[in-house]
Amino acid sequence: MRIDVITLFPELVATMQDHGVVGRALREKLVDLELTNPRDFSDDANNRVDDRPYGGGPGMVMQYTPLTKALEHVKSMSSENAKVVYLSPQGQKLDQAAVRNLSKCPNLILLCGRYEGIDERFIDAYVDEEWSIGDYVISGGELAAMVLIDAMVRTLPGALGDDQSAEQESFESGLLDCPHYSRPEIIDGLEVPKELLSGDHKKIAGWRLKQALGRTYLRRPDMIKLKNLSDQEQQLLNEYLVEVKAKNER
Numbered sequence: 001m002r003i004d005v006i007t008l009f010p011e012l013v014a015t016m017q018d019h020g021v022v023g024r025a026l027r028e029k030l031v032d033l034e035l036t037n038p039r040d041f042s043d044d045a046n047n048r049v050d051d052r053p054y055g056g057g058p059g060m061v062m063q064y065t066p067l068t069k070a071l072e073h074v075k076s077m078s079s080e081n082a083k084v085v086y087l088s089p090q091g092q093k094l095d096q097a098a099v100r101n102l103s104k105c106p107n108l109i110l111l112c113g114r115y116e117g118i119d120e121r122f123i124d125a126y127v128d129e130e131w132s133i134g135d136y137v138i139s140g141g142e143l144a145a146m147v148l149i150d151a152m153v154r155t156l157p158g159a160l161g162d163d164q165s166a167e168q169e170s171f172e173s174g175l176l177d178c179p180h181y182s183r184p185e186i187i188d189g190l191e192v193p194k195e196l197l198s199g200d201h202k203k204i205a206g207w208r209l210k211q212a213l214g215r216t217y218l219r220r221p222d223m224i225k226l227k228n229l230s231d232q233e234q235q236l237l238n239e240y241l242v243e244v245k246a247k248n249e250r
């Protein structure tokens, strides 16, 4: 997979190269990350890429021409059918299914806005999809692009030490993840659930599924409603609710 990012702050996005899962995926060449700054394509003596909005009002707008030149440059180095994605609070809200779909594109071009945003004519002419990371406004598309890149890279085969860890994560199966524990077995009088210490893989899997069903039911009823529970899952959820009730009555 090749990801191009068009950004006025390439050094911000470049920090991903040195850290964690994305850094490792880049070093192992599972993904290629290329950064392009529209300032390098400005005809202005001071490399400006923004101007005041027509109609007046606060803020500046990223201009059409430097962005078009930057995009043409990126397209000349990438595949012809690369998808152009604008990170925008006005886009569709990202979720795990969208992340998985986007990660199947061999070549993505991510466009980061700044200021009041970018000239609408550029969006009309070149942007294939607009995606938002949530219903709030941040100062630039870089952090949004980094969120998307990180989430996509995690889904690539080989990116995580164990490919099953991506499958078990929240949202993958329409459920939140189960709780996790590590050593020591007892700390400040708090114990690890005995099922996890049993060494019985079937029992452990059953306990994890029960917890995932229970916390999804309690924290995200909207997700549980969408999930068609099997008889076994419904039974586990019922058991979870009885156990929680008993615990709360203690």
Ligand SMILES: C[S@@+](CC[C@H](N)C(=O)[O-])C[C@H]1O[C@@H](n2cnc3c(N)ncnc32)[C@H](O)[C@@H]1O
Pocket: 086, 087, 088, 089, 090, 111, 112, 113, 114, 115, 116, 117, 118, 131, 132, 133, 134, 135, 136, 137, 138, 139, 140, 141, 142, 144
């Ligand atoms: C200050 S924002 C512009 C907000 C714009 N005037 C609006 O109200 O829709 C500057 C840039 O940050 C990025 N951005 C802000 N919030 C975002 C979000 N929730 N998701 C994705 N990108 C976002 C976009 O690239 C946007 O062009």
